Amino acid sequence: MASEQMAERPEEADGREEAGAPPPPRPLDAIDQDILRMLQADGRASIRSVAERVHVSRANAYARINRLVEDGVIRGFGARVDHERAGHGTSAYITLKIVQNSWRTVRSQLRRLPGASHIALVGGDFDVLLLVHTPDNRALRELVLTRLQAIPEVLSTRTLLVFETEDLEPQS
Numbered sequence: 001m002a003s004e005q006m007a008e009r010p011e012e013a014d015g016r017e018e019a020g021a022p023p024p025p026r027p028l029d030a031i032d033q034d035i036l037r038m039l040q041a042d043g044r045a046s047i048r049s050v051a052e053r054v055h056v057s058r059a060n061a062y063a064r065i066n067r068l069v070e071d072g073v074i075r076g077f078g079a080r081v082d083h084e085r086a087g088h089g090t091s092a093y094i095t096l097k098i099v100q101n102s103w104r105t106v107r108s109q110l111r112r113l114p115g116a117s118h119i120a121l122v123g124g125d126f127d128v129l130l131l132v133h134t135p136d137n138r139a140l141r142e143l144v145l146t147r148l149q150a151i152p153e154v155l156s157t158r159t160l161l162v163f164e165t166e167d168l169e170p171q172s
Contacts (some may be wrong), residue, residue: 025071025072025073026067026071028073031054031056031064032064032073034053034054035050035054035061035064035065035068036068036073036074038050038053038054039065039074039077040169043077043078043079044077047061047062047065050065080167083133087135088115088133088134088135089135089136090133090134090135090136090137090139090140090161091131091132091133091134091161091162091165092131092132092134092140092159092160092161092162093129093130093131093159093160093162094129094130094131094132094144094148094157094159094160095125095126095128095129095130095158095160096126096127096128096129096130096148096154096155096156096157097126097154097155097156097157098127098128098153098154098155099152099153099155102153103121103127103128105153106128106151106153106154107119107121107128109151110128110130113130113132113143113147113148114143115132115133115134115139115143116130116131116132117131117132117133118130118131119131126158130148140159140161144157144159
């Protein structure tokens with residue numbers, strides 16, 4: 001039976017990844033880099049304007065953008081939100097120490113928190129860095145004391161209130 005299983009899955013026998021896994025990333029040339037900078041600055045830029053700016057045909061620009069999306073380089077297109085103007089005037093970075101080997105469990109619970117906008121597993125004095133946006137300090141307090149500290153794998157938290165932010169734009 002074991003030899004039959006090996007014959008059915010030859011990609012595992014020689015160390016290659018399972019079928020369906022994404023291929024390794026293709027290198028990006030200068031035109032790809034220019035397209036990425038343009039779309040980071042203006043995700044609504046037209047194919048025509050991208051093509052003109054990077055000096056390629058519209059078909060070439062279209063194909064390159066599609067390849068960047070298919071390869072996972074471009075993960076999506078969205079709006080940059082001013083959280084204060086959108087009614088979430090309180091922002092905080094929250095550091096978490098978690099139980100060893102519980103990252104996947106904790107991450108799935110953090111994704112469901114209202115106002116969570118960025119989650120990172122990090123090395124150092126704490127394990128997780130979480131960015132949240134809430135309507136006010138009362139909502140932030142509720143999030144930390146009731147929701148976060150109720151997660152069994154969370155050993156401790158530290159809240160860093162954000163006074164001011166600035167999104168850095170890609171350099172042209």
